[in-house]
Amino acid sequence: MTATKIGIIWNPSKIDEGTLRSAVDDALDGDVQWWETSEDDPGLGMAKEAIAAGCETVIAVGGDGTVRAVAEGLAGSDAALGIVPQGTGNLLARNLEVPLDDIPAALARISAGETRQIDLGWVNTGGEDQAFMVMVGFGIDAQMLVETDDDLKDRAGWLAYVEAMGRAMAGTEMTGITLALDGGGAQEVRGHTLLIGNCGMVQGGVRLLPDAKLDDGLLDLLLVSADGALQWLDTVRSVVWDNGIRRLLTRDETAVSTESTRHLTAERIRVELEQPLAFEIDGEEVGEVSSFDVHVQAGGLRVH
Structure with missing residues (x-):
């Protein structure tokens, strides 16, 4: 070298x-x-x-x-x-x-x-900015997917992650979320999972953020608000079929949003929560937060 x-x-x-x-x-x-x-x-x-x-x-x-x-x-x-x-x-x-x-x-x-240049994400939960490489948020997160039952992973592959998502959703409740993207007006939404990512693939080849690219100068956001069994099935279909298998078959580059799964992109995101929730940065829990700011640093890192 x-x-x-x-x-x-x-x-x-x-x-x-x-x-x-x-x-x-x-x-x-x-x-x-x-x-x-x-x-x-x-x-x-x-x-x-x-x-x-x-x-x-x-x-x-x-x-x-x-x-x-x-x-x-x-x-x-x-x-x-x-x-x-x-x-x-x-x-x-x-x-x-x-x-x-x-x-x-x-x-x-x-x-x-x-080498290539990739973007960095930065998040501030009330103190100093912290970098992230993959994703931040609450609810269904990278760590939950990492800890999916090993025996089930061996038997069922990516289906293990669908099962893990179901368990995670069953244990979470909807909360009020105020979102402001790129300095625009705040919008009030409800959900139990919010992920903001620099890249979107987790274990098992599952792409929670199907449009996320490491070098596009954007962050991708996934808001999940499945309320009840029917919307949970809608979420599974969105993750596994619409933004998984279908994309591979059709080579469609656009993420599909549904009633229970909403995809957005932005360079800067401001989030305020109705109640403090456990927050994670690249799969590591950093405590409960009630608000946070996220922005992207385009081309901020050289990688091999």
Whole structure:
């Protein structure tokens, strides 16, 4: 690869150090510097140190939390993010088609040196802005899909995610939501799930945000308001058929909204909730929030 300085930021709870160092020695040339994440810092500070040290490529080795923290530290810099996925969901890696469960293949992709610019999402829940790579929101979320019953996943594939969605919906209640898109007038809606994403594919090949692209300068929004069994079936049809199988068959590029599933896009989104709800950023719960602001940073990150 053309980079002469490489930073490795690795999560020791996800991989054996000896195994990783051996794979890196076999795959990468140049000056390789190492940083280990900690409970107090999952990678943000290490990424900034890597930039200060002159690293041209910074490789995040871990799960979605490690990748998100490192990406936030690299945002707006010239350094490129490489990913060696070692988590359960590995959602950004899936959307970038990074090899999973194959450390040498993931490192070979980085070693090839090709990069692209992708967007970053930023969310503020009342404090500092936090970056996200995949999606934020409440209700049906990435973590719920990651934790879908393993036995059912083995037997039923993507149908396991439909079952998981049903369980999640059964345990949630509708709430009032005030939405303002791109500085426009506020609109009052009701729903039990709101997702805002930079990319849309989760495990099992399910695309919750079928129009989401990592480099289109937009964020995609999914509002689910299934009230009762009939609307739940409508939601399943929307996710599995209208925005899943049908799109593959027809190559239709437009997401289909229904009575219970509404798709929108925007660069900036302001959300106020009727009551505080548990909120997640890239599958990690960050506590309850009653309002939040989201915006996209177009082309904010280079990735391998």
